[in-house]
Amino acid sequence: MSSSSAPEAPPPAARALDAAQAGERNSGWVTALWALPGSLWLAFYLIGPLVFIVLVSFWTYRLGAKSGFTTDWTLSNYGTIFHSHTYWHNLLSSLETSLIAVVACLVFGFPIAYFLALKVQSLRNQIALFVIALAPFWTSFLVRSVAWTYPLSDVLGKFGVTTPSSTSVRLAMIQLYILFMVTPLFFTLAQVDRTALEAARDLGGNWWQTFRVVILPQTLPGIVIGSIFIFVLTMGEYGTVQVISQGAVTTVGVYIQTQIVGTQYPQGAASAVLLVFILILGVFAITRFSNLREDI
Amino acid sequence: MSSSAYAPAMERTQDSVVKRQYKPKRDWAKWGLATYFVIFLIFLYAPMILMAILSFQGYQGGVTFPFSGPAGLDWWRSIFVNEVHHGQQVIFTNADGIRTAGEGSLWVSLAAGAIVAFLAFTLSMAFRRRFRGDGVAFYIILLALMTPGFLLGLGTQIFWKAMNQETSLWHTALGTNTVWGIPFGFLVMTAIWNRYDDHIDEAARDLGANAARTFGEVTLPLVWTGIFGAFLFGFTLTWNDFDRTALLVVGNLTLPLEIVGLIQAAALRPDLYALGTATTLVSLAVIVTFLVVLTIRSRFRRAPVQSVEEELGLGGGIDAEAAEQVVEG
Numbered sequence: 001m002s003s004s005s006a007p008e009a010p011p012p013a014a015r016a017l018d019a020a021q022a023g024e025r026n027s028g029w030v031t032a033l034w035a036l037p038g039s040l041w042l043a044f045y046l047i048g049p050l051v052f053i054v055l056v057s058f059w060t061y062r063l064g065a066k067s068g069f070t071t072d073w074t075l076s077n078y079g080t081i082f083h084s085h086t087y088w089h090n091l092l093s094s095l096e097t098s099l100i101a102v103v104a105c106l107v108f109g110f111p112i113a114y115f116l117a118l119k120v121q122s123l124r125n126q127i128a129l130f131v132i133a134l135a136p137f138w139t140s141f142l143v144r145s146v147a148w149t150y151p152l153s154d155v156l157g158k159f160g161v162t163t164p165s166s167t168s169v170r171l172a173m174i175q176l177y178i179l180f181m182v183t184p185l186f187f188t189l190a191q192v193d194r195t196a197l198e199a200a201r202d203l204g205g206n207w208w209q210t211f212r213v214v215i216l217p218q219t220l221p222g223i224v225i226g227s228i229f230i231f232v233l234t235m236g237e238y239g240t241v242q243v244i245s246q247g248a249v250t251t252v253g254v255y256i257q258t259q260i261v262g263t264q265y266p267q268g269a270a271s272a273v274l275l276v277f278i279l280i281l282g283v284f285a286i287t288r289f290s291n292l293r294e295d296i
Numbered sequence: 297m298s299s300s301a302y303a304p305a306m307e308r309t310q311d312s313v314v315k316r317q318y319k320p321k322r323d324w325a326k327w328g329l330a331t332y333f334v335i336f337l338i339f340l341y342a343p344m345i346l347m348a349i350l351s352f353q354g355y356q357g358g359v360t361f362p363f364s365g366p367a368g369l370d371w372w373r374s375i376f377v378n379e380v381h382h383g384q385q386v387i388f389t390n391a392d393g394i395r396t397a398g399e400g401s402l403w404v405s406l407a408a409g410a411i412v413a414f415l416a417f418t419l420s421m422a423f424r425r426r427f428r429g430d431g432v433a434f435y436i437i438l439l440a441l442m443t444p445g446f447l448l449g450l451g452t453q454i455f456w457k458a459m460n461q462e463t464s465l466w467h468t469a470l471g472t473n474t475v476w477g478i479p480f481g482f483l484v485m486t487a488i489w490n491r492y493d494d495h496i497d498e499a500a501r502d503l504g505a506n507a508a509r510t511f512g513e514v515t516l517p518l519v520w521t522g523i524f525g526a527f528l529f530g531f532t533l534t535w536n537d538f539d540r541t542a543l544l545v546v547g548n549l550t551l552p553l554e555i556v557g558l559i560q561a562a563a564l565r566p567d568l569y570a571l572g573t574a575t576t577l578v579s580l581a582v583i584v585t586f587l588v589v590l591t592i593r594s595r596f597r598r599a600p601v602q603s604v605e606e607e608l609g610l611g612g613g614i615d616a617e618a619a620e621q622v623v624e625g
Contacts, residue, residue, distance in 0.1 A: 028427065035422035035433065038415040038478065045471040046440050049451025056454045067457040112336050115329035129333070131587065136340050139579040140536035142552045143572040146559065147343030150360050151350055151569075175339060207325075228442070236444020239538040243559060253446050260543065265454050272447055 053276075057269035068263045077270035087255055087271060091278070094251040097166070098234040098282075101173045102227050105181040108174065109226070113185035114215075118192070130186060137179045145240040148172040164248040172244050173234055180233065181226035188222030189215070220290040227286050232279055344576055351569035355382040358566070371570040390558065394571060397554035404470055404550065405535040411474045412530025413523050416481025423482075424489055441479035448472055449543035463544040472544060473534040480533070481526025488522035521593055528586050532579055551575050 060072040081087050112133065120126045136144065148171070153163040161167045192215055200210040238253025252275050259268035353363055355370040374380045374389040381387075419437070423430060452472050456463045463469070496518070500510040538552040548554040551571070558568045 031422050031425050031427045034418050035427070036418075038419035038422075039433065041411075041415055041471070042436055042440060042475065042478065045452065046436070046443070046448070046475045049448060049455040049472075050439075050443070052455040052458055053447070053451040056458065067460055069457075108336070111329055111332055115326075115333050119323070119326045119329055131583075133333075133337065133340065135580060135583055136344070138532045138536075138583050139344065139576045140538075140552060140555075140572075142536070142538045142555060143347075143576055144343055146555065146568065146572055147347040150564070151346035152343055153360055155346075175343070178340075232442050233444060236446050236539075238446045239542060239556075243556065253444075256450065257446070257543070260450060260453065265457060268450060269454055272450055276447065 053269045053272050056266055057273045059266050061264060061266045068265045074266075077266045078274075080267060081270050081274060086250075087252070087274075090250045090252045090255040091275070093249065094235055094237075094253070095278075097170060097173060097237075097249070097251065098231050100170055101177055101234045102230045104170070104174045105178045105230050106223060106227065109178050109181040110185060113182050113189050113222075117186050117189035118197075126190075133182065134179055141176050141240050142243060144176060145172060145243040148175070148244050149246070164245045166245075166249050169241060169245045169249045172240070173237070176240060177230045177234060180229040181223075184222040184225040184229075185219060186222075188219045192218045224286055224290045228283050231282050231286065235275065235279055235282070344573070347569045348573045348576075351566050351573050353566050355380070355385060355387060358564075371566040372574075374567045375570050375574065389567060390554075390561075393548055393557070394551075394554055397548050397551045400465060401535060401550040401552075404465060404473070405531045407466075408470055408473045408477060408534035409527040409529075409531035411470070412477035412481045413527035415474070415478050416485050416526040416530075417519075417523050419478070419482055420485035420489060423486065424494075437479050437482055440475045443475075445472075445476060445537065445539035446543070448475060449540045452540075453543050465541070465545050465549050469541045469544040469550075470534075472540045473537050474530060476537070476540065477526075477530035477533045480529040484525040484529065485519070485522045488519050492519065521590065524589060525586060528582055532582050535575070535582075536579060 056069060057077055058073050058075070059069045060074045061068070061077075062070045116126055116130055116133070120129060148168065149163060152168075156163055156168055156171075161171070196214050196218075197210060200214045205213065236253060237251060238257055241249060241251050242254060242257075252271070256268050256271045256275070259265075259271065349363065350357065350360075351371050352367045352369070353371065354366050354368050357364045357371070370380050370382060370387065374387055374391065375394050376391055378389055378391050379386055380389060419433075423434070449472060452468050453463055456468060461467075496514060497510055500514040501507075505513065536552065537550075538556065541550055542553060542556070545553065548557045552575075555568065555571060555575070558564075558571065
């Protein structure tokens with residue numbers, strides 16, 4: 001430090017420090033500037049629509065109005081939904097499909113993630129096989145749904161599965177969404193402490209004990225994340241279900257869509273709000289299995 | 297492990313290593329799981345492959361097996377040209393609709409990719425520091441990831457109705473599709489920043505570069521693969537989307553909508569499969585592109601960002617040894 005030699009002009013180091021501190025103070029503005037475009041975009045295209053689903057669900061249907069509804073507050077939309085037999089039937093059917101999809105994806109997806117993460121030794125092969133397994137995610141769900149209907153109908157028929165049917169829809173759901181389970185499982189399994197596995201073996205643990213005591217607790221976050229994904233996405237499913245089932249299976253999405261096509265926006269919005277409420281309940285129930293915030 | 301620090305002064309009995317003949321045991325679980333993995337891949341890919349096979353049928357082919365030969369490119373031609381002649385027979389095709397839809401899909405997907413790349417990058421830049429409300433912002437990004445596309449399409453339609461605006465491909469469907477892409481792009485960028493060494497930026501500033509120059513000449517060149525990844529996410533998710541677009545667009549303006557249009561047409565024909573296979577091939581080509589770019593990049597840079605010299609090639613003046621390593625590597 002040579003601050004004593006030139007007391008009037010601050011030394012370069014001090015100037016740099018001042019500048020850095022000023023930069024630190026200004027960085028709040030810089031950060032805000034960086035966050036601005038994305039925030040505005042998401043506010044307009046994500047938050048706005050979601051808020052308006054809730055608002056419109058309390059507004060009144062009016063045939064003549066340009067928008068299809070007026071801003072008179074009412075609870076009648078919810079009243080109608082609560083008494084709609086079709087809605088509850090569709091909701092239960094969606095719930096059943098969703099739960100089957102979650103459990104099946106977990107059961108069939110776990111060995112895949114386990115194999116990739118713990119049995120494939122070289123990182124290079126691991127990544128290559130993972131990419132091959134993941135590639136269908138980047139292809140169209142719709143096209144794959146189409147593939148499930150006609151080309152596979154004979155093959156499925158040989159196994160006693162008629163198409164379209166609820167079974168073929170569920171099989172297709174597993175195929176379409178299983179990657180949402182395999183991916184988080186793979187990442188959590190890849191982080192499992194190998195020394196803990198060796199320790200378990202050295203202590204005489206058999207495969208099942210090792211799995212239950214060492215592997216399972218460490219992969220719980222992955223299971224929870226995958227389950228949330230599949231539960232939410234399959235509950236909100238409508239395009240692919242429509243294509244595959246051709247009316248054989250009704251879901252809550254298909255129900256809401258028919259209301260929207262009939263410009264019954266307030267009714268559709270109320271149905272959607274109920275659906276979101278059930279989604280939140282489901283996600284809450286799933287997260288009970290693991291303290292995600294701590295585990296991640 | 298360096299054991300030199302603990303090297304014993306003299307030989308002790310417990311230090312002598314007992315060498316037994318190691319008998320490699322075949323890991324049956326591994327081979328069982330490998331077999332299962334192959335079955336899983338067949339399960340994943342079979343529908344697409346069967347569809348591709350059926351698209352090469354002769355002009356009399358139907359939409360289910362058996363394959364009716366002879367194999368031909370009639371159905372593939374039919375997605376590009378208006379009339380396919382087969383002897384006396386003429387197949388009137390949907391080529392016009394498919395071309396319109398294809399162009400619509402292509403432009404809207406490119407636009408969505410660009411928007412997702414830009415927004416995911418700017419958002420991730422903000423998240424490099426803690427800021428007030430970052431928790432809320434992060435949850436909103438998660439919300440964008442978790443909201444079913446169908447609900448968002450519905451909400452957007454209602455929102456625009458309430459504003460007395462008509463929804464359209466470019467005003468609404470584009471925006472709604474980017475909402476699905478932004479969280480993926482953001483996660484890619486976050487992964488990039490986690491590996492990024494902030495000291496590189498500091499070094500650039502110490503060497504006299506101002507903020508803009510540091511950003512343009514140091515930061516951006518190091519993270520552009522992540523931005524490119526975000527672009528590809530935006531592109532493919534929009535390219536393949538049906539749920540969001542269907543509720544917001546009138547007419548078959550994108551390929552997924554056109555495919556559903558073909559399904560709902562009176563007579564199902566294998567041109568549906570040719571179109572489906574073609575869109576799938578585009579998606580796969582996008583992944584291959586990305587992997588090729590990653591490979592090329594990692595050839596230039598084997599290790600993750602570790603030191604300024606290595607990264608900027610400034611080794612000579614700072615650290616001759618590191619520079620030599622760079623040259624050799």
